[in-house]
Amino acid sequence: MNAATIASYVSPANLRPLAGKFLRKAAFALVVKGVISAAIPTACAQEPAQQVAVANAPTISIDNFAFSRPALTVPAGTKVTWVNHDDMLHTVADEGKSFKSDPLDSGESFSHVFDKPGTYKYFCSLHPHMTGTIVVQ
Numbered sequence: 443m444n445a446a447t448i449a450s451y452v453s454p455a456n457l458r459p460l461a462g463k464f465l466r467k468a469a470f471a472l473v474v475k476g477v478i479s480a481a482i483p484t485a486c487a488q489e490p491a492q493q494v495a496v497a498n499a500p501t502i503s504i505d506n507f508a509f510s511r512p513a514l515t516v517p518a519g520t521k522v523t524w525v526n527h528d529d530m531l532h533t534v535a536d537e538g539k540s541f542k543s544d545p546l547d548s549g550e551s552f553s554h555v556f557d558k559p560g561t562y563k564y565f566c567s568l569h570p571h572m573t574g575t576i577v578v579q
């Protein structure tokens with residue numbers, strides 16, 4: 443292969459389509475990467491997504507004689523729902539008596555809308571060692 447032949451191979455006319463192809467590939471790779479990195483945060487970082495959902499309507503599980511989120515801060519107007527996952531009756535009772543659930547059987551839930559800012563300490567009236575706090579801002 444002589445210099446002239448090489449020159450004809452690497453002439454801009456020959457390179458341009460290659461460059462175009464390469465750029466398209468690179469652009470495609472970037473798009474794919476962008477899609478993946480855009481998808482990964484939503485898949486992995488469930489927490490921010492949940493926090494958004496949680497801010498609107500957080501759910502607190504009652505499991506193994508404990509509230510799953512012993513301390514929760516929410517904006518005023520938030521509806522909080524407790525779901526009993528134990529095979530045991532539990533209640534959700536505010537120390538300040540602003541709300542109290544009926545005894546919740548397994549699978550039953552109780553909701554309360556927190557309109558007023560403040561700190562609400564609550565407990566299970568059947569097992570008073572089960573406690574939690576909702577801070578309403």
Ligand SMILES: [Cu+2]
Nearest residue numbers: 532566568569
């Ligand atoms: Cu209980």
